Amino acid sequence: MNFQATPSSSGIILSSVVLNSIKEDHANGGTEDFLSSVSSFNANGVHEECVHYTKAPKHRKVSAVIIGAGNRGKNYAGYALEFPDLFEIVAVAEPREQARKSIQVTHALLDENCFEGWEALVKKKKFADCALVCTKDQDHVGPSVALAKLGYHILLEKPMASTEEDCRLIYETCQETKVLLAVCHMLRYHPPVKKLKELIDSDIIGDVVNINQIEPIGFFHFAHSYVRGNWRNTESSTFSLLAKCCHDVDLIAFLMGSQKCVKVSSFGSLHHFRKENKPAGASSRCLECKVEALCPYSAKKVYLDPKPSKPRWPMNAVCDIEDPPEAYLTRLTESVRTGRYGKCVYGADNNVCDNQVVNFEFSDGATATLTMIAFSEHVCEKKAQIYGTRGQLMWDEAKGHVVEHYDFLTKTTKIHTCEMSPPGWDHAGADYYMMKAFVEAVATGNNSLIVTGPKVSLETHLLTFAAEHSRTSGKIVNTNKDPRWIVN
Known part of the structure; x- marks a missing residue:
């Protein structure tokens, strides 16, 4: 099946005809790729690599x-x-x-x-x-x-x-x-991340010297999940770096390969969503607030404006019901009026960081940084920059399934378009590839398909705990010396 994809500055856009054709091809069975030979062009009309959308192989149910x-x-x-x-x-x-x-x-x-x-x-x-x-x-x-x-x-x-x-x-x-244990660090299964790892392992950028990873949570997402929501308080959940960014820490460790982290330091705070930052004249609830129009974190703006016609995130976290649109909106409005999701963000019982940076040093002297920030336009659209001795790689999730490679010798940039993800899956399709690997591993007993197994996942979780220990203690953590941070 050959076709042209529509050029887009953020990636490839497939028509409904193409998607239906994909689904029909998939329904016919088989173990081959069911989207092959896709010709695509970026916003500048430059031809990019072919991509393949791989279906799940046949195995027992x-x-x-x-x-x-x-x-x-x-x-x-x-x-x-x-x-x-x-x-x-x-x-x-x-x-x-x-x-x-x-x-x-x-x-x-x-x-x-x-x-x-x-x-x-x-x-x-x-x-x-x-x-x-x-x-x-x-x-x-x-x-x-x-x-x-x-x-x-x-x-x-x-x-x-x-x-x-x-x-x-x-x-x-x-x-x-x-x-078998597969921890949902879905990024390791994500086509752009697999492409980053493939390029690093090919030595195309030489030795990796630094990785800069950014996790922009999104201003309204943070207010929803980490100020009003389930992850707002360390007593009822856990600290925000673990809840939100343990997979970013895992990504850094994955891309660094055999080089082990030896030191971690971290700084961060709950900078903004505090009682002392509450605007003058603000109410304790958004729907009753006289200054609501001036607040970007208003529950009215997040959940009710524009009026949602059916349950979707983040509204379904506030009011997860199956009623018709009119009844759903009534129930949602009442939940915002009386429940915790309608509270002022400056008066909640939240205590988790809204900004944090983590510094890593590895056994060969390479370094990495991770920035977790609440105050961003983009919602969880990660950006990873990998700096090597012969070139650099960049993955910006906001740009779609593409990885950019700049070569120091030729002074040229090559765009690698990665395997596409099926529509409808979270985390830009990474969840699909993770589920595919897990289910196939269970069916066949091939645990090599699981790249987020128990040991590696525990190791990167301990790095996340070490980062938080550094933040709260004000000390650099030597992760290769203290048994607390080592997995035997």
């Missing part, structure tokens, strides 16, 4: 239970809807009735396989191949340990857990039980 039916759980479960011959959901454990019922209806589950909590599910003998653990961060350890002891292979939402001790317990349990 894998069965799974979902622990936690929030946005992440629903997203991963979507793999069963897209590939029903390869993957199926057979049970759900979720305390919220509506979320539990939604999964039950979508995946046609028996009543006996729908549980109000994971504790009830693990009382039964193992009845599926694997489990998707997508509970809140602080609730990862209980189900993960119990399911591993029953022999379930585990896909675990990041972070592994909210404490060092719980992360180590999950790691040790999975090692002892010999089950």
Whole structure:
């Protein structure tokens, strides 16, 4: 199937005709790429590399239970809807009735396989191949340990857990039980990141001297998730670097390859969303506030303006219901009027950093920096710059699935267009590739497909904990000397 893609400054745009053709080709089965030979041009009309959109290979059907039916759980479960011959959901454990019922209806589950909590599910003998653990961060350890002891292979939402001790317990349990563990550091499976790693390993930019990684959370996203939302307080969740950027730390370690981190330092604070920054005349709730029009973080602007016609993020985190549009808007408005998502951002019980930088030093003297910032236009559109002795690489997620390579010798730039992602998947399609790898690994027993296994994931989680320890203690952490930061 050959066709021309529409030029776009942010990547390749496929027409609905092309997408339908892709789906038809996929439906016909087979193990070959079902999008091949795509000719694309960038905004300047420069021809770029061909890209391939790889379908899941044929293998036995894998069965799974979902622990936690929030946005992440629903997203991963979507793999069963897209590939029903390869993957199926057979049970759900979720305390919220509506979320539990939604999964039950979508995946046609028996009543006996729908549980109000994971504790009830693990009382039964193992009845599926694997489990998707997508509970809140602080609730990862209980189900993960119990399911591993029953022999379930585990896909675990990041972070592994909210404490060092719980992360180590999950790691040790999975090692002892010999089950597969894939932590949802989806970036390692993401085509642009795989291209970065491929180019680095080819020595095309020489020795890597520095990596600069930026995580722009987005001004309204931070207000939603880390001021009003589930990740706002270290007592009820965890610190923001772990909750938001453990996969960025993992990305840096992945790109550095065999070079191990030996030192970490970090600085950061809750700079803005504090009571002393509350504007004069501001109310405790946005819908009653006289100065709401001047506030970019207003709940009215985030959730109600323009009026949403159906549940979508972040509105579905405020009011996850299946009512018709009119009723949904009424329920959403009432939730904003009375619930925590309608509170003033300067009067919440949040205490996590809204800005943080982390510095890493590696065994060969190379360095890396990570910046986590709340105050950005772009929402979670990462930017990675890799500086080598013979060239540099740049990946800007806002520009789509492309990696830029500048060569010092020829003084030229080459654009590498990476494998495309199927539409509808979170994290620019990275979730699809992660699910594809995990399900195939469970089906075939080939654990090499999982590149975010227990040891490497624990190592990079410990680096994240080390960074936070540095921030709170004001000390440089020697990660290669203290057993606290070492995985045996």
